[in-house]
Amino acid sequence: xxYRLAIEGAPETVPGGTGVLLLHPSTGxxxxxxxxxxxxxxxxxLVISTRTTAREVEQKLDYYDVDESRAVILDTLSVERGYxxxxxxxxxxxxxxxxxxxxLAQARxxxxxxxxxxxxxxxxxxxLAYYADExxxxxxxxxxxxxxxxxDAIGLFHLSQEVHxxxxxxxxxxxxDGTIDLKVDGSVNCEF
Numbered sequence: 001x002x003y004r005l006a007i008e009g010a011p012e013t014v015p016g017g018t019g020v021l022l023l024h025p026s027t028g029x030x031x032x033x034x035x036x037x038x039x040x041x042x043x044x045x046l047v048i049s050t051r052t053t054a055r056e057v058e059q060k061l062d063y064y065d066v067d068e069s070r071a072v073i074l075d076t077l078s079v080e081r082g083y084x085x086x087x088x089x090x091x092x093x094x095x096x097x098x099x100x101x102x103x104l105a106q107a108r109x110x111x112x113x114x115x116x117x118x119x120x121x122x123x124x125x126x127x128l129a130y131y132a133d134e135x136x137x138x139x140x141x142x143x144x145x146x147x148x149x150x151x152d153a154i155g156l157f158h159l160s161q162e163v164h165x166x167x168x169x170x171x172x173x174x175x176x177d178g179t180i181d182l183k184v185d186g187s188v189n190c191e192f
Contacts (some may be wrong), residue, residue, distance in 0.1 A: 004041040007180060009035060009190040014178070016152030019145040021176040023139045023169070025184045026162045033182060034121055035064035037156045038071075039104045043116030048103060050127040053079060053083075054091045054144075072114075098132035100140040107144055111151040113182050116150060124158035125172070134168065143168070144176060 002013040005020075014020075024030050038045045038061075051059050054075035061068050070165075072090055076097040087093055094102035111118060122128070122144070129137045141157060148155050159172055173179055178192035 001117065001152050001162065002080060003119070006036045006040040007100055007190065010161060010178065010180065011190075013191050014154060014192070015148035016154060018154045018177045019148055019175075020154070020156050020178045020180060021172055022156055022158045022180045022182065023161050023173075023181040024158065026160045029186065030158055030182065031060055031064065031082070032121070033180060034156065034158070035060065035066050038119060038121060039064070039066045041117055042070060042119050044070050044072065044114040045121070046072045046074060046107060046110040046122065047130040048076070048107065048122045050076045050097045051124050053078050053081075054093075056072065060169050066154070072110055074103065074110075076103065083176070095108075098129060099126070099133055100136055103128075103145055104140060104147070111147055111153055113123070118153035120148065120155040122157045124160065126158065126160040126163050129164070138175070141172070145175065 001016045003016065004013050005011060013153060022030060024034060047057050054073045057073050058068065074092050074094065076094050079093050080096040092106050094106065107120060113192055125137065125141060144155065159169065178190065181189040
């Protein structure tokens, strides 16, 4: 199954199983690219949020006019911050941002329980690496990419270039099928 991408400089379509790395400066405005990715040619999408709470994700989707009825949100922050939360149909929680097994289990559950064109976004890999071991995060992202392939879905993974050294950044670039490089001035370079 092919998916349309509404991203300047990227291919018009990519096949299911494609993982895209969004490289950005730490101050980069990633919301525009993220929400364009989620809003285009999608039946259901999962936002794995390690940077903001589910409420903040909902506000972002609303602000950018993304159809929230298609959204499932995995909030990795609220429980650790002491907010008592119960998972529902559209919002799920893991105990902490470094709970990589829980994150992967929720991603698999989303992919198993939804049909049609499915997208996942991870915002952000950099935040995950802040909370968990860098090598464990790298391995978990590889497992997540395997899930995309298994379920014919696609994914967008945020990585802040300014936080990781060049060797780590290059290792991630090689893991993914395509790279979107968002510059400080808002321009975009894509390599697929």
